Amino acid sequence: MNKARLCILCAGIAVVTTTLAQTPRYNLGRLATPEEIRKRDISVAPDGSGLPAGHGTVTQGRSAYQMLCANCHGDRGQGVAQYPALVGGQGTLRSKNPVLTVGSYWPYATTVWDYIHRTMPYQRPGSLTPDETYAATAFILYLNGIVDEKAELNETTLPRVKMPNRDGFIPDPRPDVPLGESKNSAVSHH
Amino acid sequence: MKSSNNCLDLPGLPGLPFPEEATKKREITRRAFLTTASVTLGAAAVPSVSVSRELGAPRRAYGERSPFEKSARYFPESITPASSYSRTPLQDLVGIITPSALHYEVHHSGVPEIDPRHHEVMIHGLVERPLIFTMEDFHRLPSVSRIHFLECAGNSGGEQVGRPAANPQRSHGLLSCSEWTGVPLRTLLEEAGLKPGATWIVAEGADAGRLARSIPLQKALDDVLVAYGQNGEALRPEQGYPIRLVVPGWEGNVNIKWLGRVHVVDQPYMTAYETAHYTDLMPDGTARQFTFVMEAKSVITSPAGGQELSGPGFYEITGLAWSGRGRITQAEISTDSGKSWQAAQLNEPILPKAVTRFRFPWSWDGKETSLQSRCTDETGYLQPTREELLAVRGLNATDHYNGIKVWYVHRDGKVSHEQG
Numbered sequence A: 001m002n003k004a005r006l007c008i009l010c011a012g013i014a015v016v017t018t019t020l021a022q023t024p025r026y027n028l029g030r031l032a033t034p035e036e037i038r039k040r041d042i043s044v045a046p047d048g049s050g051l052p053a054g055h056g057t058v059t060q061g062r063s064a065y066q067m068l069c070a071n072c073h074g075d076r077g078q079g080v081a082q083y084p085a086l087v088g089g090q091g092t093l094r095s096k097n098p099v100l101t102v103g104s105y106w107p108y109a110t111t112v113w114d115y116i117h118r119t120m121p122y123q124r125p126g127s128l129t130p131d132e133t134y135a136a137t138a139f140i141l142y143l144n145g146i147v148d149e150k151a152e153l154n155e156t157t158l159p160r161v162k163m164p165n166r167d168g169f170i171p172d173p174r175p176d177v178p179l180g181e182s183k184n185s186a187v188s189h190h
Numbered sequence B: 001m002k003s004s005n006n007c008l009d010l011p012g013l014p015g016l017p018f019p020e021e022a023t024k025k026r027e028i029t030r031r032a033f034l035t036t037a038s039v040t041l042g043a044a045a046v047p048s049v050s051v052s053r054e055l056g057a058p059r060r061a062y063g064e065r066s067p068f069e070k071s072a073r074y075f076p077e078s079i080t081p082a083s084s085y086s087r088t089p090l091q092d093l094v095g096i097i098t099p100s101a102l103h104y105e106v107h108h109s110g111v112p113e114i115d116p117r118h119h120e121v122m123i124h125g126l127v128e129r130p131l132i133f134t135m136e137d138f139h140r141l142p143s144v145s146r147i148h149f150l151e152c153a154g155n156s157g158g159e160q161v162g163r164p165a166a167n168p169q170r171s172h173g174l175l176s177c178s179e180w181t182g183v184p185l186r187t188l189l190e191e192a193g194l195k196p197g198a199t200w201i202v203a204e205g206a207d208a209g210r211l212a213r214s215i216p217l218q219k220a221l222d223d224v225l226v227a228y229g230q231n232g233e234a235l236r237p238e239q240g241y242p243i244r245l246v247v248p249g250w251e252g253n254v255n256i257k258w259l260g261r262v263h264v265v266d267q268p269y270m271t272a273y274e275t276a277h278y279t280d281l282m283p284d285g286t287a288r289q290f291t292f293v294m295e296a297k298s299v300i301t302s303p304a305g306g307q308e309l310s311g312p313g314f315y316e317i318t319g320l321a322w323s324g325r326g327r328i329t330q331a332e333i334s335t336d337s338g339k340s341w342q343a344a345q346l347n348e349p350i351l352p353k354a355v356t357r358f359r360f361p362w363s364w365d366g367k368e369t370s371l372q373s374r375c376t377d378e379t380g381y382l383q384p385t386r387e388e389l390l391a392v393r394g395l396n397a398t399d400h401y402n403g404i405k406v407w408y409v410h411r412d413g414k415v416s417h418e419q420g
Helices: A003-018 A034-040 A058-068 A109-119 A130-143 B019-037 B135-140 B168-172 B185-192 B217-222 B386-393
Strands: A055-057 A152-154 A169-171 B120-125 B131-134 B144-151 B175-184 B200-205 B212-216 B225-230 B244-246 B259-265 B287-289 B297-302 B313-322 B328-334 B341-343 B356-364 B369-377 B406-409
Touching: A034 B120, A055 A058, A055 A130, A058 A130, A109 A130, A130 A152, B120 B185, B131 B135, B131 B185, B135 B225, B144 B225, B144 B244, B168 B297, B175 B185, B175 B313, B185 B217, B185 B225, B185 B259, B200 B217, B212 B217, B297 B369, B313 B328, B313 B369, B328 B356, B356 B369
Parallel strands: A169 B287, B120 B259
Antiparallel strands: A055 A152, B120 B131, B144 B175, B175 B225, B200 B212, B200 B259, B225 B244, B297 B313, B313 B356, B328 B341, B328 B369, B369 B406
16 A cells, blocks of 8 residues: 555544544533542553553562462462462463463463452452552562563563463454354244 | 133133132132142142232332242352352243343452442543543433343353253353443543544443453444443442443443443553453464454243153243344244254344344153254354354353253153253
8 A cells, every 4th residue: 555545544534533522512521630540540551551650579579479369379379279370381271171370371461460450369459559569460470480580570571571372362253153054954934 | 831820811700799709719720720730830839829808018119029939040159259150040031121130240359339429430541531420420411221131251151161051040141131221432432532543442340350341442432331220220239330331242241330430542451351361262272352242142941951841732932042243033943953943933122132032832742852942143143053163162262152052851841951
């Protein structure tokens, strides 16, 4: 596609978008202040946008983990009873008994950080500080052999961590099951 | 089968002048009914009938069902009850609407108690005007009401892996259908004004775990509702009170309950529930992601597992069919192990991305047989058999399963999930 045609296409997209950027019709709702947005916005993208400033090392994570996480997930992330394992399973995804953990399955380190930040520990969701979250994430990634013992994670280094199953996901290809009409074609109506 | 109203068919009964006569006649009718139907499907043993002459109960401010009705959601014991599910008793329902009190539940951080006077929904990110809406704002905006099903992505996953469940509630009960009332999300996005580059939203709940999911902007602008009403009244707390997303036809988890925030963004945010969970692991070790649509699926709810036929003769087969891609155009029944299929009647209304009830007249000859249903939607998609589905997806993917469910009728009239 040449540049001129690309520009025309972009102009077309811009027109579609601006139809939604008109003056508000109902004038309901109030403007959110930057302060309100800052307080409520906890979204974290895989490119790291939204991550708050902070840092945590594997060593700091080890003690935070033993205090906050080990009770349910085991002292080495192996899982306890029905509580899920966080470690192991690498190389099992094609097997009859795949083990899906942070190490074997999760495609982004930012997802680990975001999930811990939102939901952990189970009984007190959302109670960890950013530093505690960086530290716990670092220790769990260390248990999985993804970062080394001296690693420190912060808002810059976390999104750069390459997870083992980063390229393991494909977009939905459905409908994917061939129609099986041949043997059942004699449909009768009454 | 279920025919407790038979006695009302007697001519002249309502006009009888003497109550004693009426009582006697009712008694005779009831006894006749009991002898023919005492072991029938679903009929409870009834003590002798009398017409009460005592004054009935007074009025009440908020109605409850009869104490004789016991149908309930089912849930197993859990070490984390705030992060678990309950199933709708599909075999007990009639029509297409699930009573709000029986709507299935899946929670990941429990059910929050939210005072609507203090609840707000913030829309921000790639918008001209970041806005905060109160519940009063939502009630002032133009509203729509639509009937849609909700289905958990994991509904009937046990069927896929070869653990067929014993009754419709256990096999397909993470499915419900309600009339939802609210404001199109498009209206709110128009009020905020989209900036160029906006391609996704991240919707977030106000539950303890702030459950968040990425949804393509195209869907958000299409038919997504920000709903405050369910079946004519406010949402139930378990269903997201005071306000939730309804994302028609898409897996339950993206229908964010207790909606608190809509973040307009330029990429999917890869939250845990769209990466670690609700993704389908294929035989080659890759996993399918953003498998949003719940494909066409059906289940016979009567006669079905856990029920019992009283003897040879007429029974109406009935059940539910639904598709996340639109309307159901056909439901078919096979009573000969899938060798031949016959079209069932579809009850009106037949609505897009809603449950449709089908009916099929059937006469049981007293022999062992099997009953199964399949459906087709308006895109021409035909519900596959389990074998057809497994051939493509294998045994490791347990979400988004929509294979045909088979019930087996045994010689003694018992219906089960297992071949005799």
